[in-house]
Amino acid sequence: MAKMFLNSYLYSIAADMGGWELFQNSLWPMILGGIKNTIPLTFVSFVLGMFIALLTAVMRLSTTKLLTIPARMYVSAIRGTPLLVQLFIVFFGLGSIGITIDPFPSAVIAFSLNVGAYSSEIIRASIQSIPKGQWEAATTIGMSYSQTLIRIIIPQATRVSIPPLSNTFISLVKDTSLASLILVTELFRKAQEIAARTYDFMLLYIEAAMLYWVICFILSIVQDKIEHRLERYVAR
Amino acid sequence: MFISAKGITKSFGNLEVLKDIDITIDKGNIVAIIGPSGSGKTTLLRCLNALEMPEKGTITFDDNFEIDFAQKPKKSVIKTLRLKSGMVFQSYNLFPHKTALQNVTEGPLYVQKKNRQVVNELARQLLDKVGLADKLNLYPHQLSGGQQQRVGIARALAIQPELMLFDEPTSALDPELVGEVLKVMKDLANEGWTMVIVTHELKFAEQVADKVLFMDNGVVVEEGPPEQVLKNPLEERTRQFIQRIMNP
Ligand SMILES: Nc1ncnc2c1ncn2[C@@H]1O[C@H](COP(=O)(O)OP(=O)(O)OP(=O)(O)O)[C@@H](O)[C@H]1O
Ligand SMILES: [Mg+2]
Numbered sequence: 001m002a003k004m005f006l007n008s009y010l011y012s013i014a015a016d017m018g019g020w021e022l023f024q025n026s027l028w029p030m031i032l033g034g035i036k037n038t039i040p041l042t043f044v045s046f047v048l049g050m051f052i053a054l055l056t057a058v059m060r061l062s063t064t065k066l067l068t069i070p071a072r073m074y075v076s077a078i079r080g081t082p083l084l085v086q087l088f089i090v091f092f093g094l095g096s097i098g099i100t101i102d103p104f105p106s107a108v109i110a111f112s113l114n115v116g117a118y119s120s121e122i123i124r125a126s127i128q129s130i131p132k133g134q135w136e137a138a139t140t141i142g143m144s145y146s147q148t149l150i151r152i153i154i155p156q157a158t159r160v161s162i163p164p165l166s167n168t169f170i171s172l173v174k175d176t177s178l179a180s181l182i183l184v185t186e187l188f189r190k191a192q193e194i195a196a197r198t199y200d201f202m203l204l205y206i207e208a209a210m211l212y213w214v215i216c217f218i219l220s221i222v223q224d225k226i227e228h229r230l231e232r233y234v235a236r
Numbered sequence: 237m238f239i240s241a242k243g244i245t246k247s248f249g250n251l252e253v254l255k256d257i258d259i260t261i262d263k264g265n266i267v268a269i270i271g272p273s274g275s276g277k278t279t280l281l282r283c284l285n286a287l288e289m290p291e292k293g294t295i296t297f298d299d300n301f302e303i304d305f306a307q308k309p310k311k312s313v314i315k316t317l318r319l320k321s322g323m324v325f326q327s328y329n330l331f332p333h334k335t336a337l338q339n340v341t342e343g344p345l346y347v348q349k350k351n352r353q354v355v356n357e358l359a360r361q362l363l364d365k366v367g368l369a370d371k372l373n374l375y376p377h378q379l380s381g382g383q384q385q386r387v388g389i390a391r392a393l394a395i396q397p398e399l400m401l402f403d404e405p406t407s408a409l410d411p412e413l414v415g416e417v418l419k420v421m422k423d424l425a426n427e428g429w430t431m432v433i434v435t436h437e438l439k440f441a442e443q444v445a446d447k448v449l450f451m452d453n454g455v456v457v458e459e460g461p462p463e464q465v466l467k468n469p470l471e472e473r474t475r476q477f478i479q480r481i482m483n484p
Contacts, residue, residue, distance in 0.1 A: 141343030
């Protein structure tokens with residue numbers, strides 16, 4: 001009810017107002033979509049994705065085929081299929097065989113699986129980039145494989161993987177716009193809804209683009225800060 | 237006799253790098269290993285703490301420890317062996333994300349699970365011993381090569397091993413920094429540490445070693461007191477090697 005009212009309200013005012021007013025009036029609904037859905041979707045998917053990625057990377061680095069093969073297949077399947085298709089399988093596909101999941105959790109599942117696969121490659125490469133001497137030094141003071149991984153290798157690999165993982169994170173912010181297609185009312189879906197009433201596609205989609213840009217700009221500043229902090233033990 | 241390694245055999249693929257090597261080290265003695273590049277010195281040292289797994293051979297410490305590499309040893313036995321020796325690497329291999337103090341405390345704290353206060357005190361003493369009492373909280377990249385290597389020595393000592401292994405500890409250092417590391421090693425020798433040192437510093441070997449081993453091609457060609465091996469070698473191959481090092 002409230003939503004219909006809002007939509008017709010926006011439509012009526014759009015008719016007799018200039019672009020600037022429409023821009024102002026649509027800004028808050030879009031920001032709200034961002035705060036309520038885009039940002040939580042990004043964060044939750046990314047955090048879950050990191051757990052999946054770390055687990056997958058460690059599995060791929062193991063020497064037992066029982067662990068490496070499933071990990072490789074997972075990464076290959078995710079990297080070999082479009083994100084939009086993955087999203088549709090989780091929401092519409094599972095829904096059609098009786099496994100109904102709400103739009104938001106569906107999006108979280110699809111995005112975290114996707115981010116998990118891509119990031120596992122980043123994490124694996126960064127673990128492999130740590131010199132063999134670090135493993136050996138840890139071994140000679142008696143550390144086990146898992147201790148070495150947790151205390152010595154991963155902290156160093158984290159620094160190496162921050163720049164590429166930040167890029168993944170920023171890409172994810174933008175990719176969440178695909179969730180509009182499975183009915184998650186995130187930033188871009190808000191823009192679509194308003195545009196459908198006002199026909200001002202150019203203005204509204206540019207406005208959406210600007211909002212994404214602002215978010216990504218802020219994130220890239222945060223990225224710089226983190227990278228700077230992690231550099232404290234690196235040769236200058 | 238304190239530590240003895242018998243019949244150590246190690247191959248990389250088809251290349252037999254160590255051929256049935258026997259070596260014994262008496263308690264408190266310093267054994268220097270010399271030999272041309274590729275002769276297997278590093279590999280032998282690494283076999284002594286199972287950083288490389290020999291295909292065959294045994295290592296015993298007195299009468300209280302034995303490991304037989306032919307019977308795939310258990311992880312716990314390997315770990316015991318590793319904690320019996322401290323390893324100092326040519327390239328230091330300090331943990332770059334940890335301070336000098338944390339590098340030293342890592343083993344006793346997280347492997348041996350000792351009390352943090354005791355460990356901190358021990359680490360301070362060790363860093364003081366190697367002349368770095370004022371560098372506790374610096375990261376490796378803030379230290380010179382010689383200082384890093386001394387942290388490396390303190391880190392190895394911190395697990396309180398019975399044997400110290402050094403693989404060319406000064407060969408990555410600028411010449412003017414070699415002395416400070418050798419001095420620390422001399423101090424350890426005087427304190428009665430048992431050490432095996434792979435080195436190209438023949439003068440140093442002559443000063444501190446009780447026994448010198450000359451290796452070539454995966455075998456011990458000659459062993460004996462430094463006066464013999466370094467000054468009047470019995471074997472022709474040893475003589476040639478020493479001459480080449482002395483007059484390059
Ligand atoms: N991980 C490895 N894989 C294959 N071959 C190896 C490996 N490590 C050593 N080797 C080979 O084993 C032989 C002995 O090497 P080692 O490092 O023990 O010699 P070294 O006496 O320490 O030589 P240097 O004085 O140059 O340090 C060399 O031929 C080397 O190429
Ligand atoms: Mg060597």
